[in-house]
Amino acid sequence: MTSDRPRVVLFGRNADDADTIAVTDVLRQETVGGALMLTAAVVAVVWANLGPDSYQRLLHLPLGPLDLAHWAADGLLAIFFFVAGLELKRELTVGALSKPAEALVPIVAALCGMVVPALIYAGINLALPDGRPQGWAIPMATDIAFALAILGLVGSKLPTALRAFLLTLAIVDDLGSITVIAIFFSHGFSLLWFVGALVCAALWALLQWRRISGCYVYVPLGLLCWWCMYSSGIHATVAGVVLGLLTSSSMSKGPSYVDRWEHQWRPLSAGFAVPVFALFAAGVPVSLDRLGIVFTDPVGLGVVMGLIVGKVVGILGGSWLTARVTRAELAGDLRWSEIASLSLLAGVGFTVALLIGDLAFEGDPATQEVAKTAVLVGSVIAAVLASISLRRRTRARLRD
Template identity: 55%
Template sequence: MAAPKNRRSVFLGRLPLPERNFLADALRTETVGGVLLLVAAVAALIWANTPLRAGYETVRDFHLGPGSLGLNLSVQHWAADGLLAVFFFVAGIELKRELVAGELRDPKAAALPVVAAICGMAAPALVYFAVATGGGGSTAGWAVPTATDIAFALAVLAVIGTALPSALRAFLLTLAVVDDLFAILIIAIFFTSDLNFAALGFAVLGLAVFWLLLRKGVRGWYVYVPLAVVNWALMYNSGVHATIAGVAMGLMLRCHRHEGERHSPGEHIEHIVRPLSAGLAVPLFALFSAGVMVSGGALSDVFTKPETLGVVLGLVVGKAVGVFGGTWVAARFTRAELNPDLKWPDVLAVASLAGIGFTVSLLIGELAFGTDPVLADEIKAAVLVGSLIAAVVASVLLKLRDNKYKKLCADEDRDDDHDGIPDIYEQDNPAYHLRMAAILEAKAAEHRRLAEVASGHPTRDDGPA
């Protein structure tokens, strides 16, 4: 009998098993990368606030690279424009995979995280505008509190030991992927100036060659890596932020599997590059971007200057209100229903986690206030403070429901028939019920045997005498 057409879908319900397994593998890497990111940020703050600060500035501002190609950049600049291109390359692959095989492949299912992400970016921008204009400050930093750092958010989860159900983790990851897409568009549209159309034309041509080689099935890292570097350099010299080249190439990879393939090319390359992004590129960016002077006066300035206060409130209040409000509106006016095992405070906790804006927020802060180094450092301090407050608030909310989460995760992972597939995914499989019946019968027989031995009166069932 066909399901009714008006049947409501379950929001934050159980994921399909392949998607759940892929998500688990991806989050392990993201969580480890987030811990490394946290360590790098702390190391940068210690390095920049001790007598070793002069050494930190010397290393950060050291220039290297071929000047004739317009690439004589500081170490900090290489980290922001060069290493982060690897991060955005992985983000491009993640987005492509979500579009063809993940939560975004179905427009109806995609509506909820997309609406939540849009509201989660609009609300912080509005909060920043309100605070900055009300205090007579610069509105140039409106985009700083709009970004979510998924690696840092997952690092917080790892540190506090909360066992989030896979559906909530998937929502957070999908939300961050959509968030990254809009952050990329913001960078491309609002932080691009003085275009060099010749370099941009050659960059587009290089990307077209990259796409054509992929479609022709050409293989070999020795072909794609040099081409990717050339495309990155052309994009940088064009005036468009160089990380856009990484995103574009990530989106070009095929992320659906052909018959007989265990992994698509996109999944395979992501598996190789993700550790480089999470374990090297992003932590090094944090090391050379998060090193700001932190003192009592500087911290008080974060809450008194309109620009920095706008960033803090945008991350802590704007993100939580925007993501939660967008999710509620989408669920209220679409056919999505909240998983009955979860409550709206759970969604609020995840929305608060989205207020941890680190990597992309720091990058946008540098782009927005690059001509004012003092204010740029103050904005970085505001990003750190806002992210810390959001992490604490989210941790408290998550801990209040920790026991419920653990029960949900235990139900998801239970495998009583020991076949490697969680029982919850086999409930409609007749073979599963036969195996479980056999297991239960064997356990019952064992209990009867032990009872007979204990009583000393074994019973026999040999039929009529």
Template identity: 50%
Template sequence: MADKNKLFGRGSLVETTRIAEILRTETAGGLLLVGAAVVALVWANSPWSSAYETISDASFGPAALHLDLSVAQWAADGLLAIFFFVAGLELKREFVAGDLRDPRRAALPVAAAVGGMIVPAVIYVAVNATMADGAPSGWAIPTATDIAFALAVLGLINTHLPAALRTFLLTLAVVDDLLAITIIAVFYTSALHLLPLLLALLPVAAFGVLVQRRVRSWWLLLPLALTAWALVHASGVHATVAGVLLAFTVPVRRREPGDDGPGLAEHFEHRWRPVSAGIAVPLFAFFAAGVTVADAELWAPVTIGVVAGLVAGKTIGVLGSTWLVQRFTRAELAKGLSWWDVLGLAMLAGVGFTVSLLIGELAFGAGTDRDADAKLGILVGSVLAAAAATVLLRARNRHYRELVEEERRDDDADGIPDVYQRGD
């Protein structure tokens, strides 16, 4: 059984197996994301940079519906809606049917996510409020953790991170995404048009009615989803909010208690997660990460604030929040783990990318000098956070390997690891 009195205690076997499948998909997607970002960065700083800009700025779409958008805008507003749809499904499933339906289990990743957003924002504002030509409006840029990028780092350094810690990192990032989309909707909506927003509730409601009846027909659901997305976009609220709203209408539990098939949320997640991790996020990264280094300033307030927020803020926020949970609940770390493990995860949480790039564009405007500074800060901060986490996690690699081998022992060959049968 799951240990509810331990920080990073072992989750149920069903959840651990499901999380392992998600992590494999996200790790592969993270490698594609990193590759896309590197290609964009190299191309944007090459003699052929004008071709990159031409492709990014090329516009298409129905102008009558205010959807005559550039390729880069379609990637940010359209493809990222898929990313947030999947994140919404995962979040709802975790808190409705996953191990995190238990408030005691949910407290740790939620607290870590909140702390990991507040401290970077405070550090960013402190830097930009005290330096000449600062830009405090970008306070939310260093608050996001990119789970795909972070897991790609883990895959590249080949650690044997215990399942409970990997689950914590994934859940922290999912909660982080929800907080980020809330920030985007509340603080980065420049002009709100109520009529399209109210009209958007109609296709969302129709989508909800169909999925509650377990309808899976794409030819019914997809037009409703696209209509909801277009109306939210027209309202002035960032269109990715539509993805979260639609996800929250999808039922998690199966209609019949005895039904062994996947729930509808799990079915949609299984279908759309590869599209999100393998296509949507890498394409967004390709069109968002192509900053011309000559246009950005390494010592600009925005750049320094973002780097400090990601590297120091995330580490302090996640580690400090975890310590506070331990302090006030009197819980102990699970057997075999130490605070060095938590420090490594906290550093890795500073790998921000997808949502940070999106917020940077919303805060300063795509293509502006400050947006270029923000992108440079995101790239530098993420690399520094990944490097620091790699040094620590590689030092703990042998210890992780021993823990994983212990968890996977199956002396009686019944297909269930003994550790779940012993309940330790």
């Protein structure tokens, strides 16, 4: 007796077997990547609370020039940003961002969705005693993997234009977050190392222009660029997005470098790099007292209010104002109620928000824990509210 379920193989796909699914294909699914990240985050929180000493030993276990926590934040996360850079390059050349007039509403919405949360955080921390305004960038970031996974799970019946809106918004958000990290959270700048990184990036672009292929060339060059960027004092993840943006999207025979490399690197990013980063970044002690501190400490309150209130006000308000004062319109048959639900979903800040929290309060572990806990709490609240709202929007669509 044979099973009707498809077989899963570890490497590749058998072209003669339509029922065979490669693990890499599974990892390219947004819901799978989001589930792995969520699982890693839950494991981190449980581990940090049941075995805090062993968890801290793991974080600070040295491996070469860095400890494991820094390898995760500076190294593995560069893979995530490389894939984000590839996706951004494709969208800029042939995708949603290639025609600015069509992308104007989500672009402005993304910018407003970054500025308003930052202003809310800064306002709270400037107004309250013991405020620490240097964490203003934490609630700016939307986690593209989690957001798209939630939309796929609870909003699959909604128009595909809603996903395109979220994707455009998240890509602009990622670009803005990377820019903020490069400008405001880089320390000990070294011009010589930075020039080395630029030379590596220029050579990368030249090889692309000459259509030279082969991982034996690009992998060592990418690692060298990463090391030069890290040594320059600029956060090493910037190297990932720079190389992604410099990758060629032109096609001669077969898929472009952008499409081919995104296809190859996304499973590693979603299935390993981001979950491992979540495992090392999300481990914070959780108790009723600590959760209470989130809503009383200026840092925690600023992060939570920025993610939940700031994202909604910024994205929905920015979209409405753009449509009101310009000729831009919502794509397809999107409704404003669906944009409101999407703005709630954008409050799910995780990967980049945790990274910025560590960078903003470097050398202050207690405040880092408050910021991390606030990111987790705010993201969970935003995810729950967005899921309820998206389900209501789905039922409304089905009734029509």
